[in-house]
Amino acid sequence: MTTLQDPPVTTTPPARKRGVPAVAIGFGLAAVALFGVAPAALGDFRLGLLAKYLCIAIVAAGIGLAWGRGGMLTLGQGVFFGLGGYAMAMHLKLTDAGPGQLPDFMQLYGQLNALPWWWRPFANPVFALAATVLLPMLVAALLGLLIFRRRVRGAYFAILSQALCAAMAIFLIGQQGTTGGTNGLTDIQGFFGYDLTDPVNRRMIYFIVAGALLAVLGLTWQLMRSRYGELLVAVRDGEERVRFLGYDPANVKLVAYVAAAGMAGLAGALFVPAVGIISPAMIGVVPSIEFVIGVAVGGRASLVGPALGAVAVAWAKTALSEKLPSAWTYFEGLLFILPILFLPGGLASLVTLLRRRRLSKKEAA
Amino acid sequence: MTVVLSQLFTGISIGAVLLLIALGLSLTFGQMNVINMAHGELIMFGAYTVYVLQKVISGAGISLLVALPVAFVIAGLMGVLIEVLLIRRLYARPLDTLLVTWGVSLILQQAARDVFGAPNVQTRAPELLTGSIHLTDDLVVSSSRLFILVLALTAVGALSVVLKVSPLGRRIRAVVQNRDLASVSGLATGRVDRLTFFIGSGLAGIAGVALTLVGPIGPTMGTNIIVNAFLVVVVGGIGQLKGTVIVAFALGVVQSMVEYTTTVSVASVIVFLVIVAFLQWRPQGLFTLRTRSLA
Numbered sequence: 330m331t332t333l334q335d336p337p338v339t340t341t342p343p344a345r346k347r348g349v350p351a352v353a354i355g356f357g358l359a360a361v362a363l364f365g366v367a368p369a370a371l372g373d374f375r376l377g378l379l380a381k382y383l384c385i386a387i388v389a390a391g392i393g394l395a396w397g398r399g400g401m402l403t404l405g406q407g408v409f410f411g412l413g414g415y416a417m418a419m420h421l422k423l424t425d426a427g428p429g430q431l432p433d434f435m436q437l438y439g440q441l442n443a444l445p446w447w448w449r450p451f452a453n454p455v456f457a458l459a460a461t462v463l464l465p466m467l468v469a470a471l472l473g474l475l476i477f478r479r480r481v482r483g484a485y486f487a488i489l490s491q492a493l494c495a496a497m498a499i500f501l502i503g504q505q506g507t508t509g510g511t512n513g514l515t516d517i518q519g520f521f522g523y524d525l526t527d528p529v530n531r532r533m534i535y536f537i538v539a540g541a542l543l544a545v546l547g548l549t550w551q552l553m554r555s556r557y558g559e560l561l562v563a564v565r566d567g568e569e570r571v572r573f574l575g576y577d578p579a580n581v582k583l584v585a586y587v588a589a590a591g592m593a594g595l596a597g598a599l600f601v602p603a604v605g606i607i608s609p610a611m612i613g614v615v616p617s618i619e620f621v622i623g624v625a626v627g628g629r630a631s632l633v634g635p636a637l638g639a640v641a642v643a644w645a646k647t648a649l650s651e652k653l654p655s656a657w658t659y660f661e662g663l664l665f666i667l668p669i670l671f672l673p674g675g676l677a678s679l680v681t682l683l684r685r686r687r688l689s690k691k692e693a694a
Numbered sequence: 695m696t697v698v699l700s701q702l703f704t705g706i707s708i709g710a711v712l713l714l715i716a717l718g719l720s721l722t723f724g725q726m727n728v729i730n731m732a733h734g735e736l737i738m739f740g741a742y743t744v745y746v747l748q749k750v751i752s753g754a755g756i757s758l759l760v761a762l763p764v765a766f767v768i769a770g771l772m773g774v775l776i777e778v779l780l781i782r783r784l785y786a787r788p789l790d791t792l793l794v795t796w797g798v799s800l801i802l803q804q805a806a807r808d809v810f811g812a813p814n815v816q817t818r819a820p821e822l823l824t825g826s827i828h829l830t831d832d833l834v835v836s837s838s839r840l841f842i843l844v845l846a847l848t849a850v851g852a853l854s855v856v857l858k859v860s861p862l863g864r865r866i867r868a869v870v871q872n873r874d875l876a877s878v879s880g881l882a883t884g885r886v887d888r889l890t891f892f893i894g895s896g897l898a899g900i901a902g903v904a905l906t907l908v909g910p911i912g913p914t915m916g917t918n919i920i921v922n923a924f925l926v927v928v929v930g931g932i933g934q935l936k937g938t939v940i941v942a943f944a945l946g947v948v949q950s951m952v953e954y955t956t957t958v959s960v961a962s963v964i965v966f967l968v969i970v971a972f973l974q975w976r977p978q979g980l981f982t983l984r985t986r987s988l989a
Contacts (some may be wrong), residue, residue, distance in 0.1 A: 402789045458735050475970050479977035484788050485731050487969070488924045496966040499934045505958020614921060618796055625793060658804035665797025670783060 336451030352550060355633070356543065363539040373528045380535040380603040381645040383542050387641035389591030390545050391626045396621070397629030398553060399585040400565030401482070405490030406593045406620050408497050409465035411612030415501075416464055418514035419448060419603040420457030426520045428452075431469060432447035433516070435508045445507050458598075465594030466587050473586045477579035482568070491614055498613035515610020520602040531603075542636065545592050550632055552588065561585055593620075622661070626668050627676025635664065647666045696832040696893040699953050700948060706771055707839035709946025714904055715919055716938050717849055718897035722773075722894070723924070724933040725870045726780050729792040734916020735802035740765035740902020741911040742810060744817050755820035758903065765899035773890050773895020782887070799916065806913040814912035818902055821982065823907060824872045838907040845904055849897060855934055856893070866890050905945040929969055931979025941980055945969075 352568065367379060388406050395401045422432040423444075435441050451457045472493070476486060501508045509515065523530040552558050563571045564578045570580050601607050610616070620639070627638020650657035668675060715737060722730050745764040751757040751855045776798055784791045789818060823838040857863035868876040877883045905915065929971065930937030948968060952961040 386908035402792070404792075466717065472970070477975060479974055481973055481977050484723070484727070484792070485928050485973075487729070487789060488921075488928050489973075490924050492921050492969070493967055496962040503957055523783045587717060612772065614917065618793075655804055655808060658800055658807075660799040662799075662804070665800065666794050667760040669793050669797075670780065673787070673790065 334361075336352065342405070352517060352632075356547070357514045359546075359633075360543060363543065364536065367539075368532065368535070369421060370446070373531065375421045375536050377531055377603065378533075378644075378647060380538045381536075381600065382640045383538045384596045384600040384603060385620065385623065385643050386636035386639040387538075387542050387599070388620050389627070389635035390542070390549050391592030391596075392624045392630055393627075393631070393635030394456065394549055394552065394561075394592075395589040397623065397631070397635065398558065398565065398624075399561050401581055401582060401586060402487040402621070403490045403586065403589065404487050404614070404621065405494040406589065406616050407494050407612035407617030408490075409469060409593035410591040410597035410617075410620075411501070411607065412465040412468060413461040413597030413611075414607035414611070415508070415514065415597075416451060416457055416460040417439045417593075417598035418607045419451040419519060420454060421517045421520060421601065422514055423452045424454075424521075425449070434514070435506065441506060445487075450509070452630050461598035462591045465590040465597075466509060469587045469590030470486045475577075477582045477586075480579075491617070492672065494612065497615050498609045501609045501612075508634050509608070511609060513610070514601075515606045515608070515671060517605050525605065534599070534602045537604055541595060544631065545595070546636060550587075552585075553632060558582065565690055571607070573693045617663075622664055624675075626664060626675055629674030631677035634675050635679030696830075697954075698733075699833055701840075701870045701950050703833070703950045704833050705947030705950035706943055707946070708950055709842060709943035710839070710843040711844045711904065711908065711919075712926055713939060713942035713947055714842065714849060714901040714921060714943055716819070716900070716930075717846070717853060718894040718901065719927050720930070720933070721853070721890060721894035721897070722933060723927050724931075724938070726785075726887065726894075726930075727788050727837040728785070728793065729788060729924075730773075730776070730781070730929065731920065732799040732802060732893075732916075733795075733895070733898050734917075734918075734920035735900040736769040736804075736898035737905065737919070738913065738916045739816075740770045740773055740899035740913065742806065742815075742846075742902075743904050743965065744903055744906045745766055745810070745815050745817065745911060748817055753820075754818040755822060757820055757887060758820055761903045762900060766896040767899075769899025770892040770896030770989055773891045773898070776895075777888055777891040781891075782884070803916070809914070812913060814910035814915075817911065819905045819907050842889040842904045842907065845900070850935070850939055851899070853893070857935070862886075862889060869910060876934040876972055881984075905971045925969060929972060931976075931981040934979065934981040936972060937979055937981040 330580060370374060371379060388410055390486075392403060392406060395403050408567065425434045431441060431444060451460070466503075476489060478483075481489065499514075504510070511567050516524055520534065523533065525531065526535075552561075560571065560576060560581050561584075562577075564581045568578045571581070597607065600611075623639030623642040624635040625638070626642055627636070628634025646657060646661070672678060674681070715733075716762070718736070719730070719733055722728050722733070740761075747757045747761050747764065748754065751760060763871075776795065780794050781799065784794060815938045819838060823841050826834050827835045827840065828834055853929055855863075857866060865876070865881055865886045866889070868879070868881060869883050870889075887924055905911070906920075909915070926942045927938055929945070932940040940987075945965065947967050949961055952964050956964070
């Protein structure tokens with residue numbers, strides 16, 4: 330008897346059965362490396378740098394979800410990173426200044442007598458903390474609704490997200506009196522009562538960042554392996570077909586975009602105590618596209634590829650650009666060109682390739 | 695009234711610069727579906743061409759005139775080089791062309807920094823273009839802005855003639871509409887791609903020459919203007935020359951009007967919001983080709 334059914338075109342690996350222990354082991358190893366090995370092996374300065382890289386890795390995890398899984402190349406993560414960062418920095422500046430006092434830069438160029446109304450809520454720690462994640466998510470939801478509902482996608486979406494970045498950077502620079510302008514919000518001293526000049530407290534920040542990264546990766550993993558994750562990949566590969574199946578691709582994309590924005594906001598919020606500054610130079614067109622490069626190098630569609638790639642690229646940047654700033658820019662240019670041209674799946678696809686080769690050898694034997 | 699008119703003219707002249715920049719993009723992005731982020735650096739090539747030529751030719755007017763064709767050819771050849779080496783392999787992956795050409799733009803910027811130095815350089819404007827013209831008693835327009843307007847309109851005219859009536863334009867349109875059919879009909883599609891890129895990139899070179907009249911010339915000059923130029927092509931409608939022209943001027947006017955009533959930094963946000971609002975009405979841009987494709 331002949332069956333009317335086509336043979337399955339793609340064989341999805343039985344990830345759910347076999348993958349769970351592997352992922353658990355992976356998370357265990359990552360936890361040991363982040364919480365045990367790194368703090369023991371690195372001095373205070375290098376650990377601080379690592380905290381900064383891990384913040385970028387959190388952004389990268391979100392980009393991996395939106396771009397690698399969802400096909401939305403978002404060049405505007407700097408906007409959400411900046412919203413989270415500024416929300417956190419505004420609160421910390423206000424606590425540094427003390428109750429009723431203006432932050433130092435406002436007295437310097439603002440000639441303001443009172444706090445602007447939109448600064449006031451950020452004095453409340455609960456509001457500020459919630460805003461670091463919810464504000465970016467809200468902006469992403471509004472923008473995403475407007476864009477995805479009208480089926481603006483692909484290159485259009487990438488360019489719009491980039492334009493938003495440019496607009497926001499110009500806007501922040503122009504409002505010097507209330508945002509610190511080009512300098513941004515600098516010289517942040519305290520973090521919810523802890524003195525950031527104390528190395529012990531800086532170690533604490535590192536542990537918070539590392540924990541946040543693991544949590545974000547766990548969330549991303551959950552999203553990827555769920556039914557939603559499969560739907561997201563389906564939208565990436567054939568949006569109209571998903572629509573014909575009765576789903577609304579706009580909603581599917583929106584969830585990934587908003588999740589990525591929340592992750593970028595969280596990263597921005599943690600970046601502020603880890604580095605002590607947030608400025609338009611970290612959220613414009615150039616830094617936003619730099620977030621993408623680590624994702625591309627590590628492997629856009631994989632779980633840990635974006636995070637690992639982001640850390641590796643950020644580390645290479647520090648190592649190279651200090652000694653040879655000119656050479657770093659050439660190298661960075663090549664990082665955009667070579668992996669995308671020759672290894673579109675990033676380094677993660679190399680692992681899959683090797684594993685597949687080993688499996689086929691085993692089957693042949 | 696004169697305020698409105700003079701803001702209108704400022705807007706038109708912003709629009710003319712945008713148009714010159716977006717014109718090449720409308721060909722490479724609009725027709726070829728390639729997001730060439732290095733377009734801004736091709737503009738930079740055009741601008742530095744003027745700078746170099748002025749070292750050789752002393753007359754500012756003559757060097758500007760010589761620079762126009764020279765910049766066209768230099769930027770055009772550079773574009774062909776990028777197409778042959780990189781973009782040719784990525785026609786099926788438009789988003790990846792964006793990232794790859796961003797890498798190219800980083801390398802070209804650094805090369806400019808290493809050759810010409812990081813600070814901005816100065817060029818001399820021809821005497822004829824340094825003054826201003828009194829249209830009425832109150833309405834004064836700078837002659838360099840007027841020159842750019844004329845240059846932009848000439849470029850649009852030339853490009854549309856090439857696309858509409860020349861054999862090359864017919865081939866470009868054939869390849870854009872149906873690459874496979876054009877190929878089996880005996881068209882060398884690869885060569886047409888390269889010629890399209892040559893023209894699109896050459897137009898960037900011309901834009902660069904024009905920009906020396908209104909702004910500083912430096913390694914990062916491309917990055918700052920390219921984002922708005924891409925917006926013009928997106929809002930105008932992919933592959934639509936008339937959409938590009940209308941939207942370039944419209945955006946220029948909106949920007950100058952908003953800037954006049956608020957500030958430059960608020961204007962950038964408002965212009966973005968206007969664009970998102972516009973896309974609610976016409977998500978595929980001002981003018982669209984209706985297709986039945988399921989993409």
